[in-house]
Amino acid sequence: MSHQAILNGIDVLLEDDFRALRDLRVAVVANHSSITLDGRRTVDVLAQRRDLFLTSIFSPEHGPQGNVDATVGDSTDERTGLPIYSLYGGSYRPTPQQLHQVDAVLYDLQDVGCRFYTYITTLGLLLEACGENGVAVYVLDRPNPIGGLDVEGPCSDSDHESFVAYHELPLRHGMTVGELARLFNAERNINAQLKVVTMGGWQRSFWHHNTGQRWIDPSPNIRDVTAALLFPGVGLIEGSNVSVGRGTGNPFHVFGAPWMDGEAVARAVHERTIPGLRCESAAFTPQDSVHRHYRQPCSGVHFIVEDEQSFSPAALGLAIIEILRERYPDVWEYRSIEKLLGRSDLIEAIEDRSPELETLWKPDPDFFEARARALLYG
Incomplete structure (x- = not known):
């Protein structure tokens, strides 16, 4: 690892x-992405x-281990013998019993910069649970791999x-998990005891390749920074009856x-002249039975x-x-993408092929004000 690498929380x-x-x-709160720059698990x-x-x-x-595409049960960490409580199974937030005799919960997960990537929901629910139970939250910040400017x-x-x-x-929110924690805590009046351990050396203009860190797949199908960048756009339609490449070698690079x-x-997308993007026709066959069009x-x-x-994804x-x-x-x-869109008026605009759709396809101005109050890096 280069001595120039950005320090994570x-x-x-x-x-x-x-x-x-x-x-x-x-x-x-940890998974396989929760490691130090020298490769040690945060847990260890x-x-x-x-x-x-x-x-x-x-x-x-x-x-x-970041390798399951289904709900997950509780287990035991083989190396330490400690209990692992799943926040994506029977419960989606820590219970009072699990927080009993805990002074602080550390959150150390690698996000991808997209609103519907669920690790940030886990962060919000963690803040709520800890706030209700008088437990402090320390967010160990990590880079947004697709940058902190765009x-x-x-908005949902x-x-x-x-x-x-x-x-x-x-x-695409352009924030780190530490900044999102500050936004959630303030805007939702959670008022948990929150401490963000900020990174050393990270700047908003940095992408993953500027960090000096090796890429670790944060989840099974985000296998490179390009997949992370495509995810807010291509991932949006996977609630519908199309494949986004899960079960192939190129998830989110194809649909x-x-x-x-x-x-x-492909011709129709090309005619949109989206800056920075080239596209070509593709043929593929998904090979994983849990994914669409197996x-x-x-x-x-x-x-x-x-x-x-x-x-622009x-x-x-x-x-x-x-x-x-x-x-x-x-x-x-198309109606099945409403959950990922988080808005019914967008579905209505899609249904009506409304010219207003392009206008609706922009962030709420109020978000920029709330975001500005939560930012930690220049």
Whole structure:
């Protein structure tokens, strides 16, 4: 690892010899992405300390190893023997019993910068549970891999809150998890005892390749930073009857369906002239039985991001929606994406092919004010 690498929150704690946590009983929200720059698990680093006491582990969606595409049960960490409580199974937030005799919960997960990526919902629910039970929350901050400057796409609304729409955020929020924790805590009046352990050296203009850190898949199908960048746009439509490449070697780089004409759709996307994007027709067959169109040959589109700085995933998402609605009005089940959109008026605009859709496809101005109050980095 280069000495130029950005320090994550856990590495900043290490440099400070964990002074803020001494003599505390702590739990940690962690998975396979929760590692130090020198490759040690956050769980192991905490468990080996003699000046604090690690009581338990909480795991998010995809489980402690980040390799499960289903609900996850409780388990035991083989290396430490500590209980692992799933926050994506029977309960989605720590229970009072699990927080009993815990002074602080540490949150150390790698996010991808998209509103419907569920690790940030887990963060919000953690703040709520800890606030209600008088337990402090320490967010060990990590970089937003797709940068901290660009904010785009429609905000969800408060009537459509769900596990993929915890708060009224745009598709791409341009924030770190530490900043989101501050926003949630203030805007939702949670008022938990929140401490963000900020990164060392990170700047808003940084993308993953600027951090000096190696890529770790935060979940099974986000396998590179390009997938993370495409996710707010392509991932938006996976609630419908199309495949977004899960069960293939290129999840979120492709999308298609057995009923689609990939060449025609690729041409239509190309005609939108989305900056930084090249696309070509693709043929693929999903091979995982838990994903849509399992073993069904699909025709679709392969997306190649040639300039990440100018590319807009929200613009791509809108283009896909409008093209599918126009070309396949009787086949594409567009209403099923309402949960990921988090807005019923957008579904109505899609249904009516309304020219207002493009206007609605922008962040709420109020979000920018709340975001500005929560930012931690320049």
